[in-house]
Amino acid sequence: MPITSRLASSIAGFALALAASAASAEVVAVVSAKSPLSSLSKNEVADIFLGKASRFPDGSTAVPIDQAEGSAVREEFYLKFAGKSPAQLTAHWSKIIFTGRGQPPRIASTSAELKRLIAENPGAIGYLEQNMVDGSVKALPPP
Amino acid sequence: MPNNLFQRGIRCKAGVQTAAALLVALHVADAVADDDAAARMFSFSGFGTFGLVHSSEQQADFTSTIFKPNGAGYSRAWSADVDSLIAGQVIANFTPKVSAVLQVVSEQNYDNTYRPHVEWANVKYQFTPDFSARIGRTALPVFMLTDSRLIGYANPWVRPPIELYGLSSITSNDGVDASYRLALGSAINTVQVSAGQTDFRFPTAGGSGVGHARDLAWFVDTFERGFTTLRVSYGETRVTVPLYAPLFDAFREFGPEGTAIADKYDVNRRLVRFLGLGASYDPGTWFVMGEWGDIDSDSIIGDNSGWYVSSGYRFGKFTPYVTFAARRADSTTSDPGLTLAGLPPVLAGTAGALNASLNSQLGTRVVQNTLSIGSRWDFTKNAALKLQLEHTRHGAGSAGTLINVQPGFQPGGGVNVISATIDFVF
Numbered sequence: 001m002p003i004t005s006r007l008a009s010s011i012a013g014f015a016l017a018l019a020a021s022a023a024s025a026e027v028v029a030v031v032s033a034k035s036p037l038s039s040l041s042k043n044e045v046a047d048i049f050l051g052k053a054s055r056f057p058d059g060s061t062a063v064p065i066d067q068a069e070g071s072a073v074r075e076e077f078y079l080k081f082a083g084k085s086p087a088q089l090t091a092h093w094s095k096i097i098f099t100g101r102g103q104p105p106r107i108a109s110t111s112a113e114l115k116r117l118i119a120e121n122p123g124a125i126g127y128l129e130q131n132m133v134d135g136s137v138k139a140l141p142p143p
Numbered sequence: 144m145p146n147n148l149f150q151r152g153i154r155c156k157a158g159v160q161t162a163a164a165l166l167v168a169l170h171v172a173d174a175v176a177d178d179d180a181a182a183r184m185f186s187f188s189g190f191g192t193f194g195l196v197h198s199s200e201q202q203a204d205f206t207s208t209i210f211k212p213n214g215a216g217y218s219r220a221w222s223a224d225v226d227s228l229i230a231g232q233v234i235a236n237f238t239p240k241v242s243a244v245l246q247v248v249s250e251q252n253y254d255n256t257y258r259p260h261v262e263w264a265n266v267k268y269q270f271t272p273d274f275s276a277r278i279g280r281t282a283l284p285v286f287m288l289t290d291s292r293l294i295g296y297a298n299p300w301v302r303p304p305i306e307l308y309g310l311s312s313i314t315s316n317d318g319v320d321a322s323y324r325l326a327l328g329s330a331i332n333t334v335q336v337s338a339g340q341t342d343f344r345f346p347t348a349g350g351s352g353v354g355h356a357r358d359l360a361w362f363v364d365t366f367e368r369g370f371t372t373l374r375v376s377y378g379e380t381r382v383t384v385p386l387y388a389p390l391f392d393a394f395r396e397f398g399p400e401g402t403a404i405a406d407k408y409d410v411n412r413r414l415v416r417f418l419g420l421g422a423s424y425d426p427g428t429w430f431v432m433g434e435w436g437d438i439d440s441d442s443i444i445g446d447n448s449g450w451y452v453s454s455g456y457r458f459g460k461f462t463p464y465v466t467f468a469a470r471r472a473d474s475t476t477s478d479p480g481l482t483l484a485g486l487p488p489v490l491a492g493t494a495g496a497l498n499a500s501l502n503s504q505l506g507t508r509v510v511q512n513t514l515s516i517g518s519r520w521d522f523t524k525n526a527a528l529k530l531q532l533e534h535t536r537h538g539a540g541s542a543g544t545l546i547n548v549q550p551g552f553q554p555g556g557g558v559n560v561i562s563a564t565i566d567f568v569f
Contacts, residue, residue, distance in 0.1 A: 054272035083427020087521035095297035
């Protein structure tokens, strides 16, 4: 009996931990509600934001829009999707900019502005806290 | 961060100079919009490194490339010339398809000056997001990091391993290149082809020499999938180094035998071929990468190869790493030269001197390996501090990549080097 109760309490603890992590704003990749896309892998999203890919899997042009520098959502996005810290991201773009290979994505000043830009442009892709997602944009889960 | 840092650098600087200007800008929305447009057409940015290097060998200099005339060890105990540099870049986006870049770098030159030189100056036409062509000066992507070798902030170590990166004296191309990127499922393949020419200047005992690379053609294929990158690089060029001409002209005075030696080693429009292979895996918290390269020429340049493997682990702001690199000479490092027997004593003396000169050139071939450990510390935004310790062992009779070798130097030994750098971008 003590064993089962301990098991039960650890399961409850695990469930609580899960709930807590879900509550701390999960970052999701988003496109316009008008976009035909329904899913995109983490690597595909990362490649677009790191300047390695310019198209969605269906061949249409992808226009990435970044969140403000220093924002928590931006740091979490690059860590989760590309495995890169802010310093690694600066190193990545330094290499690209100073070898003339490209320039970083355009930046939206707030999540609200980003959502508006994404909603209006079917070719645009961005990322938001899960709780910011509404009917104007759709989250892209991995396939 | 990169956007503010790089795309709007001019506007940000102007903004912080005076709070008044900022206030005015805030109030005059139209002016801000105009300012934005101008800032998007021209963007200024830069990078640099300040470094100090100490070598345990006092009878020769340690330095980073063959283009530098002195370094740490013999010339001075601690040298700032080995790694220090500063670079500024302007990008002009004339239209969404037409852009231009100018990058100027100041670092220790072959003549011991810091006179700035143009590293990049080209105009790019972006036909599609995946296909572009450039005309002008570009850095040549000989090895994986050749075109970004000066950007310390972008690289894990103090400097790319000289065992591989020192193989090529050619790092630049004046001509044209084109790049085509193709998505293959979840992988991306990029082909880059370059054609053109370049000149390079290097220090010599008491002066300098020049090399001319003509009919330069290069092909690079880069395959990326997720965290994995694979790369093949192949290039050919015709190289002339006029410095060698007097030596081989003298050999030609010695009849068919001397002419044969001159034809074998002279560097006069001589075909030089490069092959490079590279791979890296970088999932974010750690990385491993390796490269191998070979330069081959039927001349005194010879056949040389180098490789390295390196791995690092990222603990928050610290990235300790370890690297092993090796260089070898795959062709002869000595030659019997002219037959002295039977020559009149006066000519035998001259022939002996020519043979000695040829062999001293062949003997400067680099044979060495280096084990280095170090760490990068991202101590603040846009700047990193690196500390690196390396131990190099020279092959028998070789001084490795050391320069200004003094009579008291013992070849075939080892050397310890400590380097500290601060790399920054702005």
